[in-house]
Amino acid sequence: MNPTSNITVASPNIKYTEDYIFSEYDYEETLVTKCERELVAKPYRTSLSIRTGRKVGKLGVMLVGWGGNNGSTFTAAVLANRHQLSWNTKNGHMNANWYGSITQASTVRLGLDENGGDVFVAMSKLLPMVHTDDLVIDGWDISPMNLAEAMGRAKVIDFDLQHKLRKEMQTMKPRPAIYDPDFIAANQADRALNLIRGTRYEQYLQIRADIKDFRDKNKLDKVIVLWTANTERFCEVAVGVHDTGDNLEKALRQNNSEISPSTIFALA
Structure with a gap:
């Protein structure tokens, strides 16, 4: 691209x-x-x-909750567009496209031409911008299920397209993630089999190591980490714990119970 x-x-x-x-x-x-x-x-x-x-580098995206509905569907969409796949649906033939993407499918009014007519350009052409087909994807999940199985469980992608993506997505397996039953719904317990053990600070160090490993192996210029996992309950925000960066790091090292998994990922 x-x-x-x-x-x-x-x-x-x-x-x-x-x-x-x-x-x-x-x-x-x-x-x-x-x-x-x-x-x-x-x-x-x-x-x-x-x-x-001005120089668009190689961009990696790491998803927290990669094996969930959002993570598996996002990955399938990127791959389908990258390979320009087509498939059959109950409503007819479908070709991969980025309709619905604000950067890839929308236009912006740039100004007027010499005759007073409006000039529109693709948003993706306004500034140097990574194309979504070129994203490198990785992530974490508390379930060890590979992305092909996760895609099937999510039941979002049409079956014919699932079949075409299955071979590639079977090779994609989430890294172990942080599981704290005090912060997420109890219905996640049965799938919590792919976990980072240890204290909160040890988990933090592992997440940092994962990001570095992903960046180095794929020779990436930048890595974006996005949360696509289950929602968490609110932390009990406390003075001396969450109020400053120094206090937050201290609380992390002390394994404070009100440091949530999402906070650990954000700190990493």
């Missing part, structure tokens, strides 16, 4: 170098205050300096 933007902005507020696009942008807003019986609106401006990289 060619992710390079072919749009150039001719403005004194934009500067291009070989590696970056530098832009100066004034964000305008209005502060509204109540003064006795009237509202006072006061416009204000915030100046922003934005730097955007």
Whole structure:
């Protein structure tokens, strides 16, 4: 895929170098205050300096809860589009596409042409952007089920497409994940067989090691970690535990029971 933007902005507020696009942008807003019986609106401006990289690197995505409905469906969608697959459904023949993706299927009004007509461009061409077909995917799950089995269990992907993806997705197996029954629904207990053991700090170190292993093995420039696992109950937010970064790290090392799995992943 060619992710390079072919749009150039001719403005004194934009500067291009070989590696970056530098832009100066004034964000305008209005502060509204109540003064006795009237509202006072006061416009204000915030100046922003934005730097955007021009070289699109190799991007990895790690999903927490990779073997769930969201993770398996996302993976199947990326692979179906990457391989330009087609399949039969009860409503007829279907070709893989990115309809519904805001970056891959939507357009943005750029401005007017010389005749006053609107000019629209694909959102993916506004700036240098990774194409979704090029994502490298990995992740964690408390179930050891491979992604082909997880896709079948989710019952989201059409059966004919499942058949075409099965061989590749059978090779995809989630890394062990963190399981804390105090934070998620009890109905997950039966599938919690693929776990990172140890204290919360030891689990944190393992997650960091997993991210590094994924990055190094695939020679990635960046890694994004997304939460697609079950929702958790709220933590009992406490002063001295969650209020500062230093306290949070200290509580993690002390194996504080109100440090949730999602917090451990975020810290890692």
